[in-house]
Amino acid sequence: MTNRVRIIEVGPRDGLQNEKQVVTTATKLGLIERLAKAGLRHIEATSFVSPKWVPQMADHAEIMAGLPALPGVHYPVLTPNLKGYEAAVAAGAKEVAVFAAASEAFSQKNINCSIAESIARFEPVFAAAAKDGVRVRGYVSCVVACPYEGPVAPAKVAEVAERLRALGSYEVSLGDTIGTGTPASVLRMLEAVAARVPLAELAGHFHDTYGMGVANVHASYQFGLRCFDSSVAGLGGCPYAKGATGNVATEDVVYLLNGLGADTGIDLDALVDAGAWISEALGRPTGSRVARALLARRSA
Amino acid sequence: MTNRVRIIEVGPRDGLQNEKQVVTTATKLGLIERLAKAGLRHIEATSFVSPKWVPQMADHAEIMAGLPALPGVHYPVLTPNLKGYEAAVAAGAKEVAVFAAASEAFSQKNINCSIAESIARFEPVFAAAAKDGVRVRGYVSCVVACPYEGPVAPAKVAEVAERLRALGSYEVSLGDTIGTGTPASVLRMLEAVAARVPLAELAGHFHDTYGMGVANVHASYQFGLRCFDSSVAGLGGCPYAKGATGNVATEDVVYLLNGLGADTGIDLDALVDAGAWISEALGRPTGSRVARALLARRSA
Numbered sequence: 001m002t003n004r005v006r007i008i009e010v011g012p013r014d015g016l017q018n019e020k021q022v023v024t025t026a027t028k029l030g031l032i033e034r035l036a037k038a039g040l041r042h043i044e045a046t047s048f049v050s051p052k053w054v055p056q057m058a059d060h061a062e063i064m065a066g067l068p069a070l071p072g073v074h075y076p077v078l079t080p081n082l083k084g085y086e087a088a089v090a091a092g093a094k095e096v097a098v099f100a101a102a103s104e105a106f107s108q109k110n111i112n113c114s115i116a117e118s119i120a121r122f123e124p125v126f127a128a129a130a131k132d133g134v135r136v137r138g139y140v141s142c143v144v145a146c147p148y149e150g151p152v153a154p155a156k157v158a159e160v161a162e163r164l165r166a167l168g169s170y171e172v173s174l175g176d177t178i179g180t181g182t183p184a185s186v187l188r189m190l191e192a193v194a195a196r197v198p199l200a201e202l203a204g205h206f207h208d209t210y211g212m213g214v215a216n217v218h219a220s221y222q223f224g225l226r227c228f229d230s231s232v233a234g235l236g237g238c239p240y241a242k243g244a245t246g247n248v249a250t251e252d253v254v255y256l257l258n259g260l261g262a263d264t265g266i267d268l269d270a271l272v273d274a275g276a277w278i279s280e281a282l283g284r285p286t287g288s289r290v291a292r293a294l295l296a297r298r299s300a
Numbered sequence: 301m302t303n304r305v306r307i308i309e310v311g312p313r314d315g316l317q318n319e320k321q322v323v324t325t326a327t328k329l330g331l332i333e334r335l336a337k338a339g340l341r342h343i344e345a346t347s348f349v350s351p352k353w354v355p356q357m358a359d360h361a362e363i364m365a366g367l368p369a370l371p372g373v374h375y376p377v378l379t380p381n382l383k384g385y386e387a388a389v390a391a392g393a394k395e396v397a398v399f400a401a402a403s404e405a406f407s408q409k410n411i412n413c414s415i416a417e418s419i420a421r422f423e424p425v426f427a428a429a430a431k432d433g434v435r436v437r438g439y440v441s442c443v444v445a446c447p448y449e450g451p452v453a454p455a456k457v458a459e460v461a462e463r464l465r466a467l468g469s470y471e472v473s474l475g476d477t478i479g480t481g482t483p484a485s486v487l488r489m490l491e492a493v494a495a496r497v498p499l500a501e502l503a504g505h506f507h508d509t510y511g512m513g514v515a516n517v518h519a520s521y522q523f524g525l526r527c528f529d530s531s532v533a534g535l536g537g538c539p540y541a542k543g544a545t546g547n548v549a550t551e552d553v554v555y556l557l558n559g560l561g562a563d564t565g566i567d568l569d570a571l572v573d574a575g576a577w578i579s580e581a582l583g584r585p586t587g588s589r590v591a592r593a594l595l596a597r598r599s600a
Binding site: 179181182183184185208209210211212214215217218219238240242243244245249252255256258259260261288289290292293296297299300 | 479481482483484485508509510511514515517518519538540542543544545549552555556558559560588589590592593596597599600
């Protein structure tokens with residue numbers, strides 16, 4: 001089993017999207033540049049959703065135009081439908097991400113349609129992407145539990161993940177959207193999904209709302225997962241528990257993986273710098289415990 | 301393997317001792333009472349060290365006099381030497397804790413003597429305790445790394461733990477004092493110690509300074525450990541990284557263990573109440589992510 005781990009940095013999109021204040025395009029690009037310099041090779045850059053729904057991502061075309069062109073660095077963008085996909089590709093996107101929930105109630109409340117309808121909506125995106133040579137990543141949300149209907153059956157997660165793969169996702173990211181999972185429930189889910197989608201095409205997307213993010217990454221790594229989504233400085237809150245933490249912090253994940261002897265290719269000190277920089281720009285404390293400890297040690 | 305886990309609540313001692321402001325005796329006793337009502341059966345109540353060194357614990361005799369007499373609830377107290385032991389027993393202590401470091405540099409800097417000298421100092425405590433029928437718990441600090449000399453050899457930890465057991469400790473608590481351990485280094489250490497001290501007589505004492513506390517509890521639980529020290533609301537900071545987190549929060553540990561199907565006998569909601577109460581009394585945010593998320597959900 002390889003010890004190489006890919007980290008998908010979701011701070012500039014999933015993270016900032018859930019921060020309340022408006023962030024300037026220059027700040028977003030400054031963050032992305034710092035992340036790329038720290039060794040991140042996959043940075044979710046923006047979202048091509050309507051500015052009406054997500055005003056924070058209204059500058060998606062400017063972001064795409066300003067991305068640092070660095071060899072080997074990928075900038076996936078979120079696309080909710082064919083219109084978003086076309087705008088993304090027109091703006092230069094080479095990789096997009098689509099999403100579905102593993103919970104019917106969440107799908108209805110979040111995007112106002114059933115899981116099946118949401119996936120059907122992505123079929124033309126997959127078709128166009130295949131033609132355009134654009135890679136598509138699939139997200140599944142609520143893989144452990146749903147804020148509206150409670151525990152989600154692992155078989156349901158497996159079904160949605162398998163469907164996204166069949167349509168053409170090169171990878172499916174499994175999101176514990178409300179962060180209630182522990183290693184036990186995460187492993188039950190992973191076992192069910194891995195029976196239908198190769199482990200090498202799966203990613204773990206954990207939230208730290210209940211402080212379980214790092215433990216879930218560790219348990220998944222032990223299980224064989226080698227790709228994780230995370231957010232520098234733990235950017236992004238949790239819309240289902242105001243004031244609580246959202247995405248697990250990239251610094252904490254990298255620190256853990258370094259300790260486990262995994263190779264992420266990321267320079268932890270430069271990553272801490274990037275997190276400190278954006279936290280200061282946002283005027284909020286970092287959500288990364290590793291960053292807090294390392295910054296305290298530096299200033300001592 | 302049993303799924304019963306004992307939690308040793310160290311907030312009122314190890315936690316408050318590292319909080320800067322003076323906490324009144326009434327507040328300490330209010331916290332202890334709430335913890336006992338939440339189902340904690342082992343609550344480290346105070347420390348019989350000189351008020352010159354630890355002013356926060358100067359009210360140790362008053363604390364002992366005010367402890368709620370509840371069946372099955374134990375109140376160990378920290379004792380640095382025979383004089384402290386005698387004062388503790390005179391004040392009514394039925395269980396004491398002694399401590400040694402696994403790092404020579406830490407022992408010298410922290411208590412100004414070698415590890416061997418520090419253990420020799422406890423020999424009369426063990427002798428008196430055996431005569432008095434007082435239980436003695438041993439703490440080993442720096443079991444993964446030392447703030448002064450870096451990584452600590454697992455064999456050294458095993459040696460100190462074995463010595464504390466041979467002298468009469470009914471349990472040895474293994475403390476990752478600076479919180480730099482990850483599941484890999486923690487397991488290397490545990491394997492070495494468990495080769496010389498029965499697992500059933502070991503406890504894990506993890507700090508969350510680098511966000512690894514919960515993951516280390518999980519890895520240790522998987523390894524077979526069934527006793528953990530933790531601090532409600534994550535009370536206590538880290539003297540080696542100002543502003544950083546110290547003890548792993550009891551709420552987070554209980555949430556994890558509940559998820560793993562372990563039985564702690566603790567009422568998580570009542571525990572969250574106890575943590576919210578002391579955090580408000582101290583005028584500081586809780587250090588527990590579980591508490592933050594559950595309190596946010598309650599107020600929603």
